[in-house]
Amino acid sequence: MNYAIHILITVNIFVLLALALDLLVGYAGLMSLAHGAFFGIGAYSTALLTKAGWPALAAQSAGMLLAALLSGLIAIPSMRVRGIYLLIITIAVQIMFSVAAQNWIGLTGGDAGLANIPPYSIFGYALRGVYFLVVCTACSVFWFLLCRRLTTSPFGRLLRALRDDEVGCAALGKNVVAAKMAVFAFSAALAAFSGSLFAHYTAYVDPRSFEIGVSILVLLMVMLGGAGTLTGPILGAIVLSVLPEAFKFLPLPPGAAAASRQLLFGLMLVLVVYFRPQGLIGRRRSQIATHG
Amino acid sequence: MQISTKRTRAMLIGVVCACAGLMGFSIDASAQSANVQKIGFLIPLTGGSGKLGQVLMEGSTVAIDEINATGGAGGKRLVLVPEDSQGLAKQGMDGIRKLIDIDEATFIITGWTAVVMAIAPLAEQSNVYLISASTASPAVRGVSPHFQSTWMFDDETVKLILPYAKSKLKVQKLAVMTVMTDLGTSLRDAVKRDWERLGGTLVGDEAHQQGETNFRPAMIKMLTTNPDAIYLTTSNGKQSAQMVRQARELGYKGIFLSFGAIEDPEMLTIGSKAEGAYYSAPAYDPDSPHPTSRHFVELFKKKYDRVPNVHQANHYDLIHMYKNAADALVKQNKPITGANLRAYFVANMPEYRGASGGYRFNYKDGSVLRSSIVKTIKDGKFLKVADLD
Amino acid sequence: MDSLALLFNLFLDGVATGAVYSLIAVGFSLLWWLADIQHLAHGGITLTAGYAIFFVVASLDLPLPLGIVAGLAVAALLGLALEAGVYQPMRLRGSTEMALLTASLGALIVIEYSLTLTFGPESVSIDSGSLRTPLLPDMLRAVDRFAAITVGVTLAVFAGLAALIRYTMLGKAMRAVAENAALAEVVGLRVLRVQRMAALLAAALVTPAAALLLYGNGVTPSDALHVVLTAATIAIIGGRGSIGGALLAGLLVGIVEAVMQWQFSVGWRLLSTFGLLYLLLLWRPQGLFGSKA
16 A cells, blocks of 8 residues: 555656646747756755755745746746757756756755655644645645646736747737746746655655656656646656556566666657657647637 | 547546556565565666676575575575665665565665665664665764664775775875765765874865766876875776776876775776775685685585675675574564564674674664775786785 | 966867767757757767677677778668658658657667667777877876877868868758758759758768777767767857867867866866856857857
């Protein structure tokens, strides 16, 4: 039973990450591989602050704020550059985070990481095990509903317009700059929220858990499920969290398991965008009615 | 955007059910059978340290086979369950949860600092005992009463090799090549402290990232001060070999100092460039006349047709330590839990003489003292040079 | 050796490192210029060439020229397969830029882990033996025959490439397609074929770089992303499509990385390349020598 709870908590954490990235990739059309870094910012903020005595919710909010601010590092260049330029900027930010986490030993503990993070507690009640799972699930539902509200609002329509025709948007007098900064900030904050939950759950953070591999995995979840649908990335998160665990039970030689799994992920990325770019759930662009 | 068609909704449900079914089936398939005791082996089996991890497993496997052939431990047949930790915290957590919940292991062999730091609280909560012959960082000192190391922490090995270097190898100017990990930085601090306490001077101090392969700029800078010796802090044999090779290519004629991890087959691939490297290691000697060592070496040679190294001997000893504890606990009608295992060790095993030499345990902080020797690399072999302490 | 001499040595070492970077970057830059492909899998192709050479020379014990041929063949095949089998069909179907980038990223991962499964995760290298003896020990440690060969090969390849672009029919065709693909099609150039030739060329260009890596610091599967990232950074700094730009930017990056060792700790060194890129993208996105797209 504990094992199942563990899996479900992991699923929730990745659902949040996938939702966050979908806002950027699916709705705003901005490809980013920096979410591992924002995830990490949330985790480390929580770790440092709760160990210093802050209440969990305050630490979580601080992490979200920090991530939102740092997302500006990407948002600002995104005004001037697009496509692969932007992608490289996001990779650069991701790598700079990893380097900082590893080398700023005074703050992050470097490679040794930070251990003994207190559990998530609300109003003084420490939440572990199945109680923590309930809270995580509630959070996932909350954020999903919030994101859906956001994407069906005028702001959401603006984002989609940005994705499809940025120049046109600007010509129509829409505040492209503000929109981009807002969506980056929101997405980063949500990723940091997820990072907080992760830190409370594993009670230990180290730089290796927040490297570019995480960013790539979340991107795959979004693309597999269907970018721009919100429910697609949720499905992608479920599938890609559960599948590796299932693989653990297959009688593969220990040397091959991890590498085979990564290879499979890469292959899935290619196959999905090649054969079904709209993902499992999405609809083809040409099929979407103009109000979609 | 809503899920629009019934088909896509059905597909979604189908996929989730399939995943759940797959998991349920697999969990069921690996259910515990009554007469078997599973021992966890949570070690990197892939990745940069994967080769070493598989080497370690060989030592434990020899012990498992031997014990099963003579009736098992605590009345049960032993099964070693490997889980690939990749040396990473997250994988370590996933692995230990499976070992605890599904395999019901209460004795887990593990290693690598990031993993140990992450899993120690959970091990303590779940009443599981962790033992390691592959964690060298002082960061784990005192991490949990449910963790015990059988490999000396490297701040202590530094205290052994430096005096030897100063008096016997006539080293005066020492430089340090620090890898940016907790192990590397704490080693560097220990080296600086102890070397200056001995009255020596630290003339060079360069750092590098974990995955670095190009040490030429760092070496170029380090060699400007003409050190007599360079202390290497990395525990990755491939990296040590690369550093040594590149330093020699640049014309470095001095010696290298390090700790036990440099005894890695990778070091032998660079040929004569590896000569002049000295390190401290547990006093393991495959030719030792001691009956436990001899027995182990024979069994290992029969199974793998090779001479075992110190790491494999260590991991052989770990299984036998378990057997002693398990047999005793069963005789006292006590269940084999983490707390009981620890109680047994504390009460009955302050010292141990195994295939890999002598151990003196400090259960207060999880550390251990091993009788050590100085070794060097010469003629393509790792050779003992002198005894220490 | 005093401080200035140290700096000079680091500088020279950086030139050698940067030269290899340039070789890898120019192929990336070419494909980007010609086919508007941001070929993230380029890093994977580089490493595959390196492993092919390693396999032939170290495992099969055959002479180096055969290894180079093997590397060329493998890289070319792989590059062509990706271009003709993945990128072109997707472009023709109107796939978005993001989809193409994702496909490229996926291909990179597949290559990286195929190499890991075949050869293991650790690096492989071949000892260059006496080529690495410093020519002037104690004074100029960084200069040895290997470094000289590196620079020589790089200059030769770049000269050859420049000549190809300037003087051959293929080169003219490539420039035409880069300028205006639709018009080139109208005029009778087979755009698809030219793009495939460009992919072949880019793949072939990495082979000498792969050999230099193999005999130098070694090749590791997990380097794949870092290799292409450095290449992309250099291509951006140098300017899309500028061959001279790729060479200069590559040398610049190599020198900056090496010289940072002089004063700065390891964490800062890694940030230097990206810091450079970041500032450049804010100030002059078309790079040093590129034209505004």
